[in-house]
Amino acid sequence: MTRTHGSILLADDEEKILKRLGRALRNEGHDVVEAVTASKAQQHLNTQSFDLLVVDNVMPGMTGLELVREMADTMTPAERPQIVMMTAHGTTQLVREAFKLGVEDFLEKPFEVEELLALARRAVARVRLQTERQYLISERDAEFNHYGIVGRSRAMEEIIQRAELVAQTKSTILITGETGTGKEMVARLIHNRSAQRDMPLIKVNCAAIPETLLESELFGHVRGAFTGASLTKRGKFALADGGSILLDEIGTLSTGVQSKLLRVLQEREFEPLGAERTQQVDVRVIAATNRDLRHMVSEGRFQEDLYYRLHVIPIELPPLRERREDVPVLVDHFVAKHRLRTGKRIDGVDDDAAQALQAYDWPGNVRELENTIERAVVLATTPVLTAAAISLLGAAAAPTPGLPSLRLHHNIEWVERETMRRSLAQAGGGKKDAADLMGISQRALSYYLAKYRVD
Numbered sequence: 001m002t003r004t005h006g007s008i009l010l011a012d013d014e015e016k017i018l019k020r021l022g023r024a025l026r027n028e029g030h031d032v033v034e035a036v037t038a039s040k041a042q043q044h045l046n047t048q049s050f051d052l053l054v055v056d057n058v059m060p061g062m063t064g065l066e067l068v069r070e071m072a073d074t075m076t077p078a079e080r081p082q083i084v085m086m087t088a089h090g091t092t093q094l095v096r097e098a099f100k101l102g103v104e105d106f107l108e109k110p111f112e113v114e115e116l117l118a119l120a121r122r123a124v125a126r127v128r129l130q131t132e133r134q135y136l137i138s139e140r141d142a143e144f145n146h147y148g149i150v151g152r153s154r155a156m157e158e159i160i161q162r163a164e165l166v167a168q169t170k171s172t173i174l175i176t177g178e179t180g181t182g183k184e185m186v187a188r189l190i191h192n193r194s195a196q197r198d199m200p201l202i203k204v205n206c207a208a209i210p211e212t213l214l215e216s217e218l219f220g221h222v223r224g225a226f227t228g229a230s231l232t233k234r235g236k237f238a239l240a241d242g243g244s245i246l247l248d249e250i251g252t253l254s255t256g257v258q259s260k261l262l263r264v265l266q267e268r269e270f271e272p273l274g275a276e277r278t279q280q281v282d283v284r285v286i287a288a289t290n291r292d293l294r295h296m297v298s299e300g301r302f303q304e305d306l307y308y309r310l311h312v313i314p315i316e317l318p319p320l321r322e323r324r325e326d327v328p329v330l331v332d333h334f335v336a337k338h339r340l341r342t343g344k345r346i347d348g349v350d351d352d353a354a355q356a357l358q359a360y361d362w363p364g365n366v367r368e369l370e371n372t373i374e375r376a377v378v379l380a381t382t383p384v385l386t387a388a389a390i391s392l393l394g395a396a397a398a399p400t401p402g403l404p405s406l407r408l409h410h411n412i413e414w415v416e417r418e419t420m421r422r423s424l425a426q427a428g429g430g431k432k433d434a435a436d437l438m439g440i441s442q443r444a445l446s447y448y449l450a451k452y453r454v455d
């Protein structure tokens, strides 16, 4: 739990000292970036976040104290690293001002390397604690913020209100909406707000399971029920007993399974495949689909009775293009989310980018928006995302005339993996150089390397 190594920015104009301290800190497991001037240090601070800045005061050009003053002006307390200042002859006045500006500690030159290591350990531990605290606060906020569902449009406000309300009942709920509109998020909100929140929410993607297996997946089977059924298996309904079950892509159910589901909804009971005994269950059913079930009923592809059973409480999520007011808040939300994840310093998007994001039609809805922002944050080389940065890669999407065009690539994983591979190749396999090339910390790089199993 106590990870005591962090990312450290070290600034000193004396290269020999810089190298020696850098080596000692690296030996302790820290990621260290070295800067020979305050303005070099400043550049690093602009593109990357650090746990700790160790800065010499007396340097040609900008002094350490001036750098710290600058930081106090331009960075929020959350963005600012811990600061240790090195001085040869610190006057009381200097020390007083430095403390006021947020410097945590002083090292009087000459000092033992051990002293620095101890201070670094303490500073990094302090940052870890703060991060943990922030995480707990954000968890708590998530609870008050409808479990991460963001939106300020009238439509989303009504949906959230409705979801909170029906969470208190045990009614069946049908959530409809295009792909990526947030159906699963709403389902989770409902479960988390229900009296059954401590019981499981079991999710079944009906489209992902072959028709022949789905019945046994949902209702279970006894040994010998069919060829290959060598063991008795409990189905998802049995597992969800007392909690909720999310039946995703319900529009793909075969007629056989539809009938069985109808019976569960009506009688709260079912028989596992090949079983003689009937099982009772107490499960809240939340169904989701991006299809028009009513239309499927009229075509005879979906049972009318089942449709009405599911349709007791419908929740319809509008596509993002019909609630464009949500785009800016979602953009901010995803920028913050992925900034935190990658450890990069990203302040937001510029006006052109905001306009382009607002004008785009988002056929993949919120999921597509999130992927777009995530990719832009990962690849960003400046703290402000421009329209060009957002349109970096991928197939062209039809631009709205007169607006900066947005080119979108849907597969963020591919982009990230490619970026990793190319930077590593360019850096000749050196992780530090590769991280520098991408403007991310070595920690962030390690995260991605592990994620994509790149070596």
Ligand SMILES: Nc1ncnc2c1ncn2[C@@H]1O[C@H](COP(=O)(O)OP(=O)(O)OP(=O)(O)O)[C@@H](O)[C@H]1O
Binding pocket: 148, 149, 150, 151, 177, 178, 179, 180, 181, 182, 183, 184, 185, 186, 290, 366, 367, 370
């Ligand atoms: N209102 C929202 N606020 C924050 N994030 C959202 C919102 N809506 C969707 N998302 C994000 O978009 C992604 C897609 O959401 P979700 O999986 O709930 O969509 P879905 O409607 O179930 O899509 P599909 O039909 O493809 O299964 C998720 O990563 C989710 O976190």
Ligand SMILES: [Mg+2]
Binding pocket: 183, 184, 248
């Ligand atoms: Mg879904």
